[in-house]
Amino acid sequence: MSTTETTASGVGPVEGAPVYTVDNPAPLIEAPRKRTKKSPKSTRGNFELAAWLFMRLSGIVLVILVIGHLLIQLVLDGGVSKIGFAFVAGRWASPWWQVWDLLMLWLAMLHGANGLRTVINDYAERASSRMWLKALLYTATVWTILLGTLVIFTFDPNIR
Amino acid sequence: MATPVLDKEEAAGKPEPGFADSPYITVTFRVRRFNPEVSAEATWEDFQLELDPKERVLDGLHKIKWDLDGSLTFRRSCAHGICGSDAMRINGKNRLACKTLIKDINPEKPITVEPIKGLTVLKDLVVDMEPFFQAYRDVMPFLITKDTNEPTRERLQSAEDRERFDDTTKCILCAACTSSCPVFWNDGQYFGPAAIVNAHRFIFDSRDEAGEQRLEILNDRDGVWRCRTTFNCTDACPRGIEVTKAIQEVKRALITRRY
Ligand code: HEM
Ligand code: SF4
Ligand code: FES
Numbered sequence: 032m033s034t035t036e037t038t039a040s041g042v043g044p045v046e047g048a049p050v051y052t053v054d055n056p057a058p059l060i061e062a063p064r065k066r067t068k069k070s071p072k073s074t075r076g077n078f079e080l081a082a083w084l085f086m087r088l089s090g091i092v093l094v095i096l097v098i099g100h101l102l103i104q105l106v107l108d109g110g111v112s113k114i115g116f117a118f119v120a121g122r123w124a125s126p127w128w129q130v131w132d133l134l135m136l137w138l139a140m141l142h143g144a145n146g147l148r149t150v151i152n153d154y155a156e157r158a159s160s161r162m163w164l165k166a167l168l169y170t171a172t173v174w175t176i177l178l179g180t181l182v183i184f185t186f187d188p189n190i191r
Numbered sequence: 192m193a194t195p196v197l198d199k200e201e202a203a204g205k206p207e208p209g210f211a212d213s214p215y216i217t218v219t220f221r222v223r224r225f226n227p228e229v230s231a232e233a234t235w236e237d238f239q240l241e242l243d244p245k246e247r248v249l250d251g252l253h254k255i256k257w258d259l260d261g262s263l264t265f266r267r268s269c270a271h272g273i274c275g276s277d278a279m280r281i282n283g284k285n286r287l288a289c290k291t292l293i294k295d296i297n298p299e300k301p302i303t304v305e306p307i308k309g310l311t312v313l314k315d316l317v318v319d320m321e322p323f324f325q326a327y328r329d330v331m332p333f334l335i336t337k338d339t340n341e342p343t344r345e346r347l348q349s350a351e352d353r354e355r356f357d358d359t360t361k362c363i364l365c366a367a368c369t370s371s372c373p374v375f376w377n378d379g380q381y382f383g384p385a386a387i388v389n390a391h392r393f394i395f396d397s398r399d400e401a402g403e404q405r406l407e408i409l410n411d412r413d414g415v416w417r418c419r420t421t422f423n424c425t426d427a428c429p430r431g432i433e434v435t436k437a438i439q440e441v442k443r444a445l446i447t448r449r450y
Contacts, residue, residue, distance in 0.1 A: 050230075057231035059319075060312040065379045066322035079416035080445055152417070153374055 063156040082145055089142040096135040120188035129183055136179045144172040214243045218293060219301035220251050222263065225312050233312065237301065244294035248281055248304065252288060265316035272429060275365030279316050280305040285367040285427040307370035309379060323366045326382045330390035330408055335401035346398045356395040359388045359437050361430040368424035368434050380413045384424035384434045387415055391437040394444065406445050415441050 051057045103122075105111055122128040147168050155161040218240050225233035238255050249267060256263045265288070267277040272290045279288055282296050282303055296302060310318035336342075362385065369375050369383030390409055394402040409415045415438055424434035 051228055053228050056227035057229075059227055060225060060233060062309050062311050062322070062379050063377060065311070066325050077410065079412055079414070080410060083416045083442070084446065149419075152378065153419070154377055156377060 082148075086142060086145060089138045093135070093138055093142060096131065096138065099131070100135060120186070123183065123186050124188065133180065133183050136183070137176060140172055140176050140179075144168060214245070215241045216244060216298060218242045218251065218298045220255060221301040221303045222252075222255070222315070223303070223305040224263075224315055225306075226262070226314055235303075242293050242298070244292070244298060246293055247289055248286075248291045248293065248296070248302065249277060249288040251293065251302075252304070263316075264314045273363060275363035278307055278365040278367040278370070278429070280307055280370075285371040287365060287367070287429045290429055307366060309370045309372070309376040310366070318370075320366060322379050323369055323383065323385065324364075326369075326386040327364065327389055329382065330386050330393075330405055331401065332389045332393065334393065334396075334399055335404075336398070337400045348397055352397040355397070356392050358432050359392040359395075361432055362388050362392070363430060364389075365429060367427040367429055368432075371423040371427035373421060373423065374417050374419060378413075378417075381417045382409065382411070382414055384418075384438060387418075387438050387441055388432060388434055391441055394441065402444075403448075406441070406448075409441055410445055415445065418442070 104114060123132075148165065151161060151164045151168065155164055220238045220240060221235050222238065223233055224236045238251075238259055240251050240254050242251055242254070249270060252263065252265055252267075256265075265277065265279070267289060268274040269276075270289045272287055275287075277288045278285055280286075280303075281288065281291055285307055288304070293302075304316065306312050306316045306318050310320065310323060312318055364385060366385060368388070369385045372381070372384055374381050375383045387409060390405045393399045394405050418435075418438045420435060420439075422435050424438075425432075425436070428434050
């Protein structure tokens, strides 16, 4: 059959030869990351369970830590205007506030990083983009936690 | 001769009080069309239909297929909300076409009808359900007992024990829930609500003895922990199953290992 004739696809000679026909169909509209027979890759262990619980538990602790932090830093006793080198140095002289800030740093970073891990898992389609985004996330997280911890413990009030 | 039959026919011809002479209104159906044998693009196509608002979206689709365009392709079998074959996205929400009345979805505006999301579109409103059923098979949706012998008597169960999983027995595997889940849209590796609902049906069945195994399967990276409690599934379920609650109960059982 000549390609200029009207075919079963209904595309007439005016439009030229039909690109897609019964024998040459267009690609289907595929869903990203389809499930197949091989899909359950049997990921043993309770990591996802632990991560899920951690988000809830760290969230509860963060409510107290963050609200306390915001009150002290931004609301009580003159608000932001009081914050300066002396104010920070004064607070970190006490182990109580050191531990408070350390806990807040670690929990917020791990909580935020795990939350972003979820977001990447939910949105990134290609295996390579998933890998790179997570590599970037984990690097930034480890770096920030280490730097922050270092500063809290090695802070020198006589630096000036 | 005035027979009772004639009287009846006469009465049937009269409009009911409170209704205009004809109940029919003009409705626009805006249908998502895709035919890989013609084009790689999916497009919207409008159809004008005369419908009684008390008819269903499925009746509208039938009118299109039978009277206007026989090439329109969709699945339906029972037409009465039992077989689960005609889940589709109607006005942006997953519903069964056979259970959705025209009057309930604002016929003033065009009614959009699309295939359910997250599954490969084969033609028009027909999607490839295989990944959906693969996830269903993966949770082993059948009774498993440790006793390999043929049972010699009925497996008895108290009314309370039966009540425990009553809600999840109602599933008709229409995929409205799974294909309404934003996690599933992007990542079909997730088991999806329907598979978890059907695992729940056996995990909480006192006669079944493979609950532990099914929990372990759903403890997978793509198992229940991917649920983000969006509640789209509960809203979508045409059987009124509390889908998100069932998923939450499986999560709790995994944490406490009590079921
Ligand atoms: C103040 C108290 C907080 C509570 C109670 C809380 C609670 C939660 C919970 C329960 C989730 C899991 C949601 C889900 O699984 O769908 C979550 C997710 C998340 N959290 Fe927090 N969180 C808090 C603070 C923070 C902080 C300080 C950060 C940033 C460092 C953060 C960043 C995130 C991110 C990025 C996600 C993932 C986003 C998402 O799941 O949509 N959260 N949070
Ligand atoms: S749980 Fe409801 S929406 Fe999901 S497949 Fe079963 S019947 Fe359909
Ligand atoms: S056609 Fe069977 S559920 Fe709608």
